[in-house]
Amino acid sequence: MSKKRILSGVQPTGNLHIGNYLGAIRNWVEMQPQYDNFFCVVDLHAITVPHNPEVLAKDTYTIASLYLACGIDLQYSTIFVQSHVSSHSELAWLLNCTTPLNWLERMIQFKEKAIKQGENVSVGLLDYPILMAADILLYDADQVPVGEDQKQHLELTRDIAIRFNDKFASEENPVFKIPEPLIKKEGARVMSLSDGTKKMSKSDPSELSRISLLDSPEMIKKKIKKCKTDPVMGLSFDPQRPECNNLLTLYSIFSNQTKEKVALECADMGWGKFKPLLTEATIEGLTPIQEKYEEIMREKGYLDTVLKEGKEKAEMVANATLKRVKSALGFLV
Ligand code: TYM
16 A cells, blocks of 8 residues: 655745744654655745845755755655746646635735735735645645644645535546645644744744754853743743743653653742753754754755755656646646
8 A cells, every 4th residue: 555645845934943843844754754755845935925035045955954954864755845846836826716815815824924014915925825735735645744823724725625626526536635734732833932922933033032953052052041931930831821831842842751751840940940951952952953954065966966856756746736637627738
């Protein structure tokens, strides 16, 4: 029996932070032996907000290399760049024309990002979830491992696929496979270090709000030292204490201990004792990734070969799906 398929991606907008790692990539690594995996660097999504052309290619390399550094294994997984496979843009257009506009206007991320940008909102920002649906549906993905903030986009992807199948295909012979979101409980929503009620995000103007995967030990130490805490004595996984809850969760993940064990260990601790423990566990968790990253970046040409092979493998699958879609829509194929 052939393996089920996974597809997921990250935008090359700056460095990855521990939210991206714990919410998404760490789970990809863990699951990859059981699946047939496609992981893309979604560079077309990165230009839905104003971007700097001088750093897009560099950021794309960084993310692809971090995929490998985090443990994505080419024996199980294909790594490629979204813009290298033109079917993504083409399917996005076809889905644009078969999806109601008001489905997009309800998207929470669009509303949040549009408010932040004021006047300068691009059509692409509204269309973002359609391109994301195209990414997923092109690969007949069974599962899509993401952080919690992507849940609504995945529900939309399912709705788009179901509606398309209903309108343009028969029940026995659907065009699209309906994908399932895969959102793990632990780490699905890592919160900002400056405000435990806000998600850790690449677009937060304060660098102190997030820990990047490539932050030096000194930087990690500084960020944890400065992070927001609360004045309550003793530490606990209390949802009423968002900062405490978030920092204990990070500690439990990076130190590979259960929440129960961490709750016991930290019950009588103050922040002065806890912060060095969290710092040490975080540095220990990120050091092997950083070492591998440096190694990959030193090997000139290696990443280009990985991405070229990835493009070829991705194209084979994506082009076949695109052909099926065009045929269902009545195009001369
Ligand atoms: P991006 O780059 O914003 O996020 C990449 C992944 O990181 C997760 N994530 C988080 N998880 C936990 N806590 C956080 N604070 C946190 N911040 C981000 C996101 O949920 C995501 O899994 N739209 C996607 C990119 C995309 C995609 C796709 C994903 C484009 N096409 C197809 C899956 C399938 C995104 O959010 O990227």
